[in-house]
Amino acid sequence: MTEDQHWANRFSPKTRLEIAGNERAVGQLRAWIESWERGIPKQRAVFLYGPPGVGKTCSVVALANDLDFDLLEVNASDHRTGRKLDTFIGRSTQQRITITGRRRMILFDELEGVSGQKDRGGISTIASIIKETKIPIILIATSVGERWEEKFRPIVTLSLLIEYHPVPFGELLRRLTAITEELGIDVDEDVMELLADRSQGDLRSTINDLEAITRGRERVTMADCEGLGKRDRKDYTPDALMKMFSAKTLLEARRIISSTHINYDTLFDWIYENLPLVLDDPGDLVEGMDALARADIHQTRGRRSQDYRLLKYMFNDMTGGVALSRRNSKGTGLMAEVRRKVAELGFPPSAFTVTEAPDGIRIRPVRYLKDDWGRVNAVFRSRGAQWVRGGGCWLLPYFRPPQLVWRYRRTWHSRRRRQSIAEAVAKKCHISTKEAVTEVIPLMKVMFQDDPGMVEEISGWLKLEKKETDWLKN
Amino acid sequence: MSGGMWAEKYRPQTLDNMWNQTEIVSRLKNFVKERNLPHLLFVGPAGVGKTTSILALARDLYGSAYRSYILELNASDERGIDVIREKVKNFARTAAIASDVPFKILIMDEADSLTSAAQHALRRTMEIYTRTCRFCLIGNYSENIIEPIQSRCSVFRFGPLGESDMKRWIKTIAEKESVKLIEEGVDAIYEAAKGDLRKATNLLQAAAATQGGKVDDIAIYSVLGRVSPGKVRQMINLGLKGEFLEAREVLRTLLIDEGLAAEDIIRMIYSEVLRLGIPERQKVALSDTIGEIDYRLTQGARPEIQLSALVARLALAGEEIDR
Numbered sequence: 132m133t134e135d136q137h138w139a140n141r142f143s144p145k146t147r148l149e150i151a152g153n154e155r156a157v158g159q160l161r162a163w164i165e166s167w168e169r170g171i172p173k174q175r176a177v178f179l180y181g182p183p184g185v186g187k188t189c190s191v192v193a194l195a196n197d198l199d200f201d202l203l204e205v206n207a208s209d210h211r212t213g214r215k216l217d218t219f220i221g222r223s224t225q226q227r228i229t230i231t232g233r234r235r236m237i238l239f240d241e242l243e244g245v246s247g248q249k250d251r252g253g254i255s256t257i258a259s260i261i262k263e264t265k266i267p268i269i270l271i272a273t274s275v276g277e278r279w280e281e282k283f284r285p286i287v288t289l290s291l292l293i294e295y296h297p298v299p300f301g302e303l304l305r306r307l308t309a310i311t312e313e314l315g316i317d318v319d320e321d322v323m324e325l326l327a328d329r330s331q332g333d334l335r336s337t338i339n340d341l342e343a344i345t346r347g348r349e350r351v352t353m354a355d356c357e358g359l360g361k362r363d364r365k366d367y368t369p370d371a372l373m374k375m376f377s378a379k380t381l382l383e384a385r386r387i388i389s390s391t392h393i394n395y396d397t398l399f400d401w402i403y404e405n406l407p408l409v410l411d412d413p414g415d416l417v418e419g420m421d422a423l424a425r426a427d428i429h430q431t432r433g434r435r436s437q438d439y440r441l442l443k444y445m446f447n448d449m450t451g452g453v454a455l456s457r458r459n460s461k462g463t464g465l466m467a468e469v470r471r472k473v474a475e476l477g478f479p480p481s482a483f484t485v486t487e488a489p490d491g492i493r494i495r496p497v498r499y500l501k502d503d504w505g506r507v508n509a510v511f512r513s514r515g516a517q518w519v520r521g522g523g524c525w526l527l528p529y530f531r532p533p534q535l536v537w538r539y540r541r542t543w544h545s546r547r548r549r550q551s552i553a554e555a556v557a558k559k560c561h562i563s564t565k566e567a568v569t570e571v572i573p574l575m576k577v578m579f580q581d582d583p584g585m586v587e588e589i590s591g592w593l594k595l596e597k598k599e600t601d602w603l604k605n
Numbered sequence: 606m607s608g609g610m611w612a613e614k615y616r617p618q619t620l621d622n623m624w625n626q627t628e629i630v631s632r633l634k635n636f637v638k639e640r641n642l643p644h645l646l647f648v649g650p651a652g653v654g655k656t657t658s659i660l661a662l663a664r665d666l667y668g669s670a671y672r673s674y675i676l677e678l679n680a681s682d683e684r685g686i687d688v689i690r691e692k693v694k695n696f697a698r699t700a701a702i703a704s705d706v707p708f709k710i711l712i713m714d715e716a717d718s719l720t721s722a723a724q725h726a727l728r729r730t731m732e733i734y735t736r737t738c739r740f741c742l743i744g745n746y747s748e749n750i751i752e753p754i755q756s757r758c759s760v761f762r763f764g765p766l767g768e769s770d771m772k773r774w775i776k777t778i779a780e781k782e783s784v785k786l787i788e789e790g791v792d793a794i795y796e797a798a799k800g801d802l803r804k805a806t807n808l809l810q811a812a813a814a815t816q817g818g819k820v821d822d823i824a825i826y827s828v829l830g831r832v833s834p835g836k837v838r839q840m841i842n843l844g845l846k847g848e849f850l851e852a853r854e855v856l857r858t859l860l861i862d863e864g865l866a867a868e869d870i871i872r873m874i875y876s877e878v879l880r881l882g883i884p885e886r887q888k889v890a891l892s893d894t895i896g897e898i899d900y901r902l903t904q905g906a907r908p909e910i911q912l913s914a915l916v917a918r919l920a921l922a923g924e925e926i927d928r
Contacts, residue, residue, distance in 0.1 A: 403910060403913070407849045407853065407917075408850075413847055413920040413921050413923075413924050414921060416849060416917045416920060416921075417917045417918050417920070417921050420913055420914040420917040421914055421917075423914065424898075424901070424906070424910055424911050424914035427906050427910045427911065428901060428904075431904060431905045431906050431907075434905075435905065464850075468850060534857075535857070538857060539861060542862060545862070546861075546864060549863075549864055550864075556610075557682065559609070559610070559613060560610060560612065560613055560803075561656045561660070561677065561714070562679070562714075562803075563679040563681040563682050563714065563715055564679075564681075564682050565681055565682070565866060566681075568863070568864045568865070569833065569865055569866065569869050570803075570804065570807070571610070571807060573831075573832035573833055573863065574807045574808065574810070574811040574828070574832060575610075575811075576831075577811040577814060577815060577828050577831055577832070578810060578811050578814040581814045582813075582814035582815075582817075585810075585814050588609060589608065589609060589610065591608060592608045592609035592610070593609075
């Protein structure tokens with residue numbers, strides 16, 4: 132292994148234990164491969180699908196390694212016609228072991244690359260290979276775009292389907308931390324949180340980003356992240372929300388489910404985030420929040436009973452239920468919030484002109500803010516506003532992305548610290564970590580903030596690290 | 606002994622040092638004298654001496670090396686009954702060596718939070734290792750402990766601490782720590798902590814930190830305003846005023862930044878709502894909503910969504926009061 136390899140390859144897992152996330156999928160895959168020891172299973176192929184960069188190919192390679200299989204990798208897009216595939220692969224699927232006596236299996240990667248009418252033959256050839264094979268066949272496709280699964284129908288019906296999910300945020304962070312430690316680079320925690328957040332569960336792209344900003348540096352701060360480019364936000368979600376909130380019928384409101392590209396969980400969060408800005412009448416707000424809370428119940432039930440028919444009730448409540456609650460609201464929630472923030476900042480209302488634009492509210496300072504600009508900017512930014520360069524104003528979009536997930540992610544290190552303190556307290560005080568978090572840590576924070584003497588005594592007693600002590604003091 | 610949390614610093618170390626629960630303590634002393642004990646079940650409210658008693662008993666029984674003869678588990682921190690069984694197995698399968706007592710003691714705190722299926726599994730484990738290991742199960746309510754376990758244990762019911770006992774102890778600690786504790790301060794601590802000695806001691810220590818060693822009722826209230834119940838009150842008041850967005854911010858702080866469990870937040874909301882200066886009929890209506898949301902949370906609904914729906918309802922209640 133050479134130093135100048137791409138990091139994404141250099142740090143790819145060599146064994147099952149190194150795979151990040153997707154434990155369930157990898158477990159299923161392993162069980163299926165092992166089932167071949169008891170003869171040819173009912174499904175002779177597995178079909179692995181999921182978003183890019185979550186470890187589909189890596190897990191196959193790592194398992195082949197662990198279970199000592201000879202892996203024949205076929206990049207499907209290299210053999211586009213049925214006949215070529217058949218001659219190349221067909222024969223090898225009839226021999227269970229290689230000449231050196233190792234068991235073998237075949238991996239068809241990047242099946243999504245097989246596209247268009249011309250390749251139909253390719254898919255059906257793979258299907259006939261599956262029907263005859265005497266060795267395990269693994270198929271991989273990245274699930275992108277709509278209706279991607281349709282063209283794979285001939286092989287999907289013959290295969291065991293295993294879905295891969297985005298790598299969890301904490302797992303991404305752990306991986307990034309491990310890499311930076313191995314390389315001895317000092318990367319700020321908020322940089323890692325930013326990288327993990329941008330990637331939306333794509334480990335490969337996270338590592339690529341890390342490589343891009345850290346190559347040639349020994350210490351990386353937020354300032355180095357400027358060049359990363361804006362995150363790919365699906366900017367039409369706000370438009371869809373605008374339509375949904377002004378819908379007059381259930382059907383109209385529900386259209387948002389199919390009209391946006393984001394999944395319904397994320398859509399739910401968008402609606403929840405923005406609902407109080409639209410429903411500014413207390414009665415409307417109660418109704419709207421009730422509808423959303425019931426939508427949440429329908430989803431919980433659907434998930435628990437594995438009965439996804441129940442999801443339609445969730446959709447109705449979260450779209451129609453919310454939109455039709457709007458009866459007395461004036462839609463001035465956002466304006467009111469801006470005025471409140473201005474007052475909280477200690478400015479008279481006349482210090483800013485606030486106008487409505489098609490994409491949001493423009494907040495223009497009447498005079499130069501000078502030293503106050505940073506302070507004001509921080510407050511507006513925390514509400515989702517952006518300073519328009521050259522425009523001399525902030526633009527606060529009518530709909531803002533969900534803060535919930537963002538907030539969980541941005542506080543990841545802080546919450547980990549709280550947990551490790553809680554564990555120390557729990558052990559020393561003979562209580563549960565939950566009780567430590569609820570009952571003891573809040574009081575400890577008071578002690579740490581107000582009495583330097585106690586800080587020393589207690590952190591020594593609990594053997595806290597400096598970062599933990601600082602967390603309690605903050 | 607120096608430093609640390611006062612609640613630990615002043616935890617009685619031996620049964621002789623226990624100054625409350627005298628009935629129970631004298632029975633426990635008999636076990637020490639006989640060098641034998643049954644499985645134990647300690648039930649009672651928080652901060653009255655359940656864990657202290659068993660730790661003191663262990664120290665009296667095994668001497669200063671008692672730590673190698675006990676295993677403390679907290680049911681709420683263990684991931685499932687299988688993990689618990691594994692830990693119990695590893696601990697209990699070896700007999701206590703280098704001691705004249707042939708068994709070790711496994712202390713299982715918050716045992717009443719285990720599901721009844723988990724408790725049945727635990728009961729079997731208790732039976733298997735009964736020769737080499739005694740179990741001391743601790744919980745708040747005996748109703749939540751299954752019958753078969755109750756019948757295999759000696760049950761000890763720890764009563765709440767009386768007002769005068771509690772105040773006396775708080776004053777003793779204050780004196781030893783040279784805290785100038787005013788009578789109003791003592792009353793305020795008792796009002797907030799009731800019979801929970803750990804809570805009272807922690808509160809005293811925090812208040813002592815804020816005022817450089819002088820504690821009155823104002824100091825106590827200012828500390829209380831800075832911890833979770835104070836923030837819950839702040840959230841409720843914002844909700845009543847119709848400041849839903851601000852109230853939701855506070856809710857997020859509680860859930861995410863402070864890491865409170867939804868069930869704790871809802872418990873605090875409930876006790877605050879009962880104390881609010883709102884019409885009684887409103888209290889009944891809000892209590893009904895809280896009950897519904899409490900149930901939904903036990904069914905796995907998302908805490909922030911459900912609690913937000915509750916906060917929205919506060920705005921409506923607040924508006925009706927204004928009229």
